[in-house]
Amino acid sequence: MPRLENIGCLATCASPSQQDDIGLVRDAALVWRDDLVRWAGPAAALPPEYLEEPAWDAGGRLVIPGLVDAHTHLAFGGWRAGEFADRIRGRGYLEIAADGGGIASTVRATRALDEATLLQRAGRFLSEMVSLGITTVEAKSGYGLDLETELTLLRVYRRLDKRGPARIVPTCLAAHVVPREWAADRAGYVDLVVDEILPAVAAEGLADFVDVFVEDGAFSADEARRICARGRALGLRAKLHVDQLSGGGGAELAAEVEAVSADHLECVSEAGIAALAEARVVAVTLPLATLYLDQAPPPARALIDAGVAVAVASDFNPGTAPSYHLPFALTLACARQRMTPAEALKGATRYAARAVGLEGTVGSLQPGAAADFALIDAPDVEHWLYHLRPNACTATVIGGTVRYGTVPGA
Incomplete structure (x- = not known):
């Protein structure tokens, strides 16, 4: 059950309402088992049961749902x-x-x-x-x-x-x-x-x-x-x-x-x-x-x-x-x-x-959703979309497996 730590800013997009509510969490952690998210939230609130799990390092980056x-x-x-x-x-x-x-x-x-x-x-x-x-x-x-x-x-x-x-x-x-x-x-x-x-x-x-x-x-x-x-x-x-x-x-x-x-x-x-x-x-x-x-x-x-x-x-x-x-x-x-x-x-x-009929399955990082996420080389969502670059994505994870780029610890 890997955990992603050292997340500078996590956007969970867990809320089904309010267009601007992307569930931002600073200094966050994310845990998944097999291909599903088990926990997402502030690193300081990480349940003790997950502390011994293998750690991947987000390098202080922005993490968003796939x-x-x-x-x-x-x-x-x-x-x-x-x-x-x-x-x-x-x-x-x-x-x-x-x-x-x-x-x-x-x-x-x-x-x-x-x-x-x-x-x-x-x-x-x-x-x-x-x-x-x-x-x-x-x-x-x-x-x-x-x-x-x-x-x-x-x-x-x-x-x-x-x-x-x-x-x-x-x-x-x-x-x-x-x-x-x-x-x-x-x-x-x-x-x-x-x-x-x-x-x-x-x-x-x-x-x-x-x-x-x-x-x-x-x-x-x-x-x-x-x-x-x-x-x-x-x-x-x-x-x-x-x-x-x-x-x-x-x-x-x-x-x-x-x-x-x-x-x-x-x-x-x-x-x-x-x-x-x-x-x-x-x-x-x-x-x-x-x-x-x-x-x-x-x-x-x-x-x-x-x-x-x-x-x-x-x-x-x-x-x-x-x-x-x-x-x-x-x-x-x-x-x-x-x-x-x-x-x-x-x-x-x-x-x-x-x-596309998949709300709750993809597009959010909440317990039970697919462990699909991307690491973005930006401090937050505003900077990412403001500073246009060929590609700010450093890694893409689909179903808990790295499919593009590298993540230390993975």
């Missing part, structure tokens, strides 16, 4: 750097998509790769995410948009989860956009998702969630209702991409279908905020996407003030958020969404875990 990235598109083919330059020159997201770029271009590149290649690419990304202190990753399909490739992407996630060390939460996003071969029969494609793809996904147990991109150029609210209802009948809870490029009542829809999370929300309305609060839907904000698209950020301050739990995720994808640097996204959440460092950290730990 970060949870609650929105990624981890497996895909190709990149879209040309679109980055096009947007800088003034071309819009929808204009690029209408010309065959955007998601459609990634679908073509992804369909051209076999499962082994997709696994190798996604595995490399995942290893680099672990080095940043990320221990749990929600991973969406959505770049296949046919039965075979959607299943392939989700099988890649299953293999990554089994291989470890990071935990993968798989989401079926077959309703990302209507693929070009179905452009003249969008109703037929919705039928394919509802009648073939989702049942096949459920039969193999390949996903925990179903997601729909509700937006002009993607899917309507009525189509999303049908897809989410089918997902629910098959045991897949709903997550929704909503109110990203236009305000179309997406947050209200997420509340109506009892989604676990509503993601993006750059254009959310006051009524939508109230609906999310009443339905206890987590708002997943994606600061890297708003940066790359040069959008005004979602109103995180208004969401928090209304009582909505606000998560922060990377939205890692090859088009609009080509980075898995979640700590940088947290700094952006502070600078652009006006979240405090404590609020941002809660959004990438406890509330991110809630957004």
Whole structure:
């Protein structure tokens, strides 16, 4: 039963309420057995029964729960750097998509790769995410948009989860956009998702969630209702991409279908905020996407003030958020969404875990939770997110085992 001592500042994120309550403990200690936390608190209050346990040395660093990235598109083919330059020159997201770029271009590149290649690419990304202190990753399909490739992407996630060390939460996003071969029969494609793809996904147990991109150029609210209802009948809870490029009542829809999370929300309305609060839907904000698209950020301050739990995720994808640097996204959440460092950290730990259905299991350091944590070379949370560095994480521990870096005594 190891114990981590000499912790300068420990953020337990144990409280389920209050966005800024990250359970800070100075001069702390942490104890775990096997892969679960047994005790966390002030070193001076460490129960005597733990004093003889093997000691690991945190070196006076900040210790946080393993970060949870609650929105990624981890497996895909190709990149879209040309679109980055096009947007800088003034071309819009929808204009690029209408010309065959955007998601459609990634679908073509992804369909051209076999499962082994997709696994190798996604595995490399995942290893680099672990080095940043990320221990749990929600991973969406959505770049296949046919039965075979959607299943392939989700099988890649299953293999990554089994291989470890990071935990993968798989989401079926077959309703990302209507693929070009179905452009003249969008109703037929919705039928394919509802009648073939989702049942096949459920039969193999390949996903925990179903997601729909509700937006002009993607899917309507009525189509999303049908897809989410089918997902629910098959045991897949709903997550929704909503109110990203236009305000179309997406947050209200997420509340109506009892989604676990509503993601993006750059254009959310006051009524939508109230609906999310009443339905206890987590708002997943994606600061890297708003940066790359040069959008005004979602109103995180208004969401928090209304009582909505606000998560922060990377939205890692090859088009609009080509980075898995979640700590940088947290700094952006502070600078652009006006979240405090404590609020941002809660959004990438406890509330991110809630957004993927794992609250209490990951995203906090309390008795019974997974012994997933990261050592950060900073005196406190404020300094960590204020002083932008390539990587301040010196070690990542998943299930009580060091998976990146070194910890003296381990």
